[in-house]
Amino acid sequence: MWRYKFSSTTPLLGLGAAAFLLYSSPLDTTHLTLTHAILVAVTLILLSLLQKASDALNLLRAAQHDVHALLELARADSKRGEEREAAEAAAKAKPNNLLSLLNSTMQQLADPRRPPGSPNSRARTPFEGDGDGGGGDDGDGGSTGPSRPPSLSNVERPLELSAAQFRDALLGSDDVAVPRFMRACRAYADCVLQRMGPFTLLSIREVHSNMRKVQLTHDIDPSTLGTMRAILQREIAGAMHQPGGLIADPSAAMGLLWARRGLAFWVHFYRACEAHEASGEEAQSFAIQRAVTAAYEAELQPHNGWVTRHSFALATRTAGEWDAIRAKLAPTDTALRDDLQSWLRAVVPLLERMGALQKALDLEDTRKSI
Numbered sequence: 265m266w267r268y269k270f271s272s273t274t275p276l277l278g279l280g281a282a283a284f285l286l287y288s289s290p291l292d293t294t295h296l297t298l299t300h301a302i303l304v305a306v307t308l309i310l311l312s313l314l315q316k317a318s319d320a321l322n323l324l325r326a327a328q329h330d331v332h333a334l335l336e337l338a339r340a341d342s343k344r345g346e347e348r349e350a351a352e353a354a355a356k357a358k359p360n361n362l363l364s365l366l367n368s369t370m371q372q373l374a375d376p377r378r379p380p381g382s383p384n385s386r387a388r389t390p391f392e393g394d395g396d397g398g399g400g401d402d403g404d405g406g407s408t409g410p411s412r413p414p415s416l417s418n419v420e421r422p423l424e425l426s427a428a429q430f431r432d433a434l435l436g437s438d439d440v441a442v443p444r445f446m447r448a449c450r451a452y453a454d455c456v457l458q459r460m461g462p463f464t465l466l467s468i469r470e471v472h473s474n475m476r477k478v479q480l481t482h483d484i485d486p487s488t489l490g491t492m493r494a495i496l497q498r499e500i501a502g503a504m505h506q507p508g509g510l511i512a513d514p515s516a517a518m519g520l521l522w523a524r525r526g527l528a529f530w531v532h533f534y535r536a537c538e539a540h541e542a543s544g545e546e547a548q549s550f551a552i553q554r555a556v557t558a559a560y561e562a563e564l565q566p567h568n569g570w571v572t573r574h575s576f577a578l579a580t581r582t583a584g585e586w587d588a589i590r591a592k593l594a595p596t597d598t599a600l601r602d603d604l605q606s607w608l609r610a611v612v613p614l615l616e617r618m619g620a621l622q623k624a625l626d627l628e629d630t631r632k633s634i
Contacts, residue, residue: 423603431610440492463583477519532559
């Protein structure tokens, strides 16, 4: 069924209709025609206002859905944390020699190269690829599908491993190896952000959504679309995007743009964490919600609409204490400071390179999300 889409020009159309009816009618019916024309104009204006009210209601419903989903995820995450802590406490209270033996046997089966009873032997980390030492696919392709997301494990210094993987995504002097970048982003979401608590759930969801968009274009021809420059040029050649930085969605360009903005948010946050750690102040004095909000306002809020801004504000309220989070990222204060600096040194140049590529190709979309 045909439906007129109301816009800011609707009142003008109403006035135009009124003028037409007025000047095209006989003089003796001018007063009636004028009345009818005014009614038509008022009706169109009212319909326009109703349409805007309907759009606002739809936005509110979408925001409410996001809020409920976020709360459910937060409750589920909290419940899993309580169950895990209870299980760990029970295991410590009642040592089981048979369980230790079985665990040692399973580790040996998982990695035959590890000698039995050798606690210092190096096991494969969740950031490493399948036999390639964590480097992932070469920048010229080689990946035919989504990388298997690394599983959570007891890695003591996840930021250190994440830094190495992002550093490995740099290709030459001005490009990015896309398969390695996708693997680094997915691993960062699953092995770093997930440890930090429910306030990162929206970020984790966005990381995987963005990587799926990039993967779709990459999988068209992995042998030639292994670099960021090649992927973006392929989409431009296919007329996917419009001049002036108007990027189609979904597309690899859109996924890479928002992946870059998301990482820029964490760069801002980790700089605040690093400054606090260098100050020598107590962990309890670090206002994590304030640091998260400052990072969001600087890096993401300028690109977000009303719904996204309010969803993020709700997520920020679930941020825990920095003392509990930092213990999950590194075993010591010194290790945490070193890993924060290492991650920043790896990611900042990568983001600068990605930004330069997208701006040079006119793919810096400045429109806001919902």
